[in-house]
Amino acid sequence: MKKRVTITFPKTAVQIPITYRLAKDFNVAANIIRAQVAPNQMGKLVVELQGDIDQIDAAIEWMRMRDINVFSASAEIVIDQDSCVDCGLCTGVCPTQALILDSETFRLNFRRSHCIVCEQCIPTCPVGAISTNL
Structure with missing residues (x-):
């Protein structure tokens, strides 16, 4: 368990x-x-x-x-797609590559199944588009 x-x-x-x-x-x-x-x-x-x-x-x-x-710890990372500017800063601090930039569209992709909710991405986001659901 x-x-x-x-x-x-x-x-x-x-x-x-x-x-x-x-x-x-x-x-x-x-x-x-x-x-x-x-x-x-x-x-x-x-x-x-x-x-x-x-x-x-x-x-x-x-x-x-x-x-x-x-x-x-049942929190999950939430990304406000309307606020996100797809800058990719969060991808540099994500230890599990749950946050990646699509190489073709340069849009941020969030792979929830890879996320360990370490919250390192939250303070990195310059526009405050990343938070937890708690």
Whole structure:
């Protein structure tokens, strides 16, 4: 089973080796999609948890008991085609090539099945045409 979650933890929990504990204590693999973590600051991870559903649920409960917020990451990237100017800047930061320029029409194509919702494209868009549905 796979489950994508956003983990937000207070600065007091930054020192906890979360991904290590998930693997060692719960046999849950954590594929880090996006991370914003710094010493003595609030941290945020977007991860895809993989393992037995009961173990994933136990791991989530373990994090919540340590004041670590865990939210289901069901957001999707949305592109406002009316605002998009097909500049292609977003294609340069997309790690999965979900955003590509058509070589014939030079129009932006969004391949939703490739998107991991890392949100790197959002701040890159100069016209604000890219957002999430949340």
